[in-house]
Amino acid sequence: xxxxxxxxxxxxxxxxxxxxxxxxxxxxxxxxxxxxxxxxxxxxxxxxxxxxxxxxxxxxxxxxxxxxxxxxxxxxxxxxxxxxxxxxxxxxxxxxxxxxxxxxxxxxxxxxxx
Amino acid sequence: xxxxxxxxxxxxxxxxxxxxxxxxxxxxxxxxxxxxxxxxxxxxxxxxxxxxxxxxxxxxxxxxxxxxxxxxxxxxxxxxxxxxxxxxxxxxxxxxxxxxxxxxxxxxxxxxxxx
Numbered sequence: 001x002x003x004x005x006x007x008x009x010x011x012x013x014x015x016x017x018x019x020x021x022x023x024x025x026x027x028x029x030x031x032x033x034x035x036x037x038x039x040x041x042x043x044x045x046x047x048x049x050x051x052x053x054x055x056x057x058x059x060x061x062x063x064x065x066x067x068x069x070x071x072x073x074x075x076x077x078x079x080x081x082x083x084x085x086x087x088x089x090x091x092x093x094x095x096x097x098x099x100x101x102x103x104x105x106x107x108x109x110x111x112x113x114x
Numbered sequence: 115x116x117x118x119x120x121x122x123x124x125x126x127x128x129x130x131x132x133x134x135x136x137x138x139x140x141x142x143x144x145x146x147x148x149x150x151x152x153x154x155x156x157x158x159x160x161x162x163x164x165x166x167x168x169x170x171x172x173x174x175x176x177x178x179x180x181x182x183x184x185x186x187x188x189x190x191x192x193x194x195x196x197x198x199x200x201x202x203x204x205x206x207x208x209x210x211x212x213x214x215x216x217x218x219x220x221x222x223x224x225x226x227x228x229x
Contacts, residue, residue, distance in 0.1 A: 033216070042222055043159070043205065048215035056215040089157055093217075102147075103209075103217055107158040 002026045004106035006092050012112045013082055021077045021109045023092030032075045033093040033103060034067065036060065043091065049075065082113045116141050118208050118220035126226045127196050135191040135223045137206030143167075145211035148182065148189045153203040153222070162204075165189065196227045 005024045013019050025032050034046040047057040049067050064080045075094075079086055089110050093103040117140040127133045139148065150162040163173065165182050173180045177194045193200055206220040 031215075035217075043207075043217075043219040045216035045218070058216075091159060102164060105151075105159040105161070110157065 004092055004094055004104050006090075006106040006109050008109060009107065010110045010112070012114065015084055015113055016081050019079050019082055019111065021079075021090050021092075021111070023075045023077070023094075023106055024073050025075055025092065025094030026096070026104055027073070029094035029096045029104075031055075031095045031103075032067075032069070033095075034077045035091040035093065035105075037089040037091065037108075038085075039088065046077075046090075079111075082111075084113050087111055087113045116143075116208060116210050116218050118206050118218055120204075120206055120220040120223050122223045123221070124224045124226070126228060129198060129227055129229050130195050132192060132194050133196050133225065133227075135193075135204050135206075135225065137189045137191065137220060139187050139189065139206070139208045139220075141208060141210045143210040147209040149207040149209070149217065150180065150189075150191050151205045151207060151219075153205060155202070159205070162191075193225075196225075198227050198229050201225060201227045 004026055007022045011019055032049040035043050036046050037043045045058050047061045047067055048055045066078045068076050089108045091108045092106040095103045119138045121136055125133060146167045148165045152160040152162055163180055170182050170184055179192045181190045203222045203224045205222045208218045
């Protein structure tokens with residue numbers, strides 16, 4: 001069964017460093033998403049991406065964040081200058097054209113900023 | 115406003131007891147989808163069910179059942195004969211028609227099943 005994959009599973013970084021979280025969506029999907037879950041809190045929408053551009057973003061998704069689809073398979077989230085409060089689990093999701101409300105989530109990347 | 119409320123923050127039950135997790139949602143959209151996800155201690159999100167706003171039939175899947183009532187904007191989840199493996203955080207979520215891009219999650223209910 002096709003699934004969304006994410007790498008790395010856990011990333012530790014120093015405050016101020018740049019990180020790139022990687023996702024490989026399901027191959028025929030066209031809509032891509034990032035969500036964030038701070039430890040012990042709910043999952044929050046960050047951004048959606050379609051046709052090589054951002055279609056919607058939340059107030060959390062400020063200028064330090066960016067997304068990219070660098071090739072036909074990867075979808076990345078870059079955090080330019082990490083802050084302590086960026087420590088969270090980051091989930092990637094994807095959906096297809098026929099049922100784009102049904103988002104398939106990856107296993108998540110746990111980001112720890114020291 | 116689009117919102118999901120899960121009033122129960124934490125629930126503890128003894129194994130084999132039945133437990134119901136409450137979910138109340140808010141949306142002005144007439145078309146929307148509702149979901150339940152399970153998040154075990156390992157952290158991943160496990161999809162359990164999707165229900166669209168036009169389908170109010172209750173659903174049963176093994177020990178799991180869901181009660182969708184539009185009149186009260188509720189989508190409750192019942193686990194029958196709970197097991198220790200059911201211990202997890204359960205999230206109810208809403209995907210409204212006017213914002214197909216995002217899934218709005220509730221705060222989650224942490225369920226502990228005690229052997």
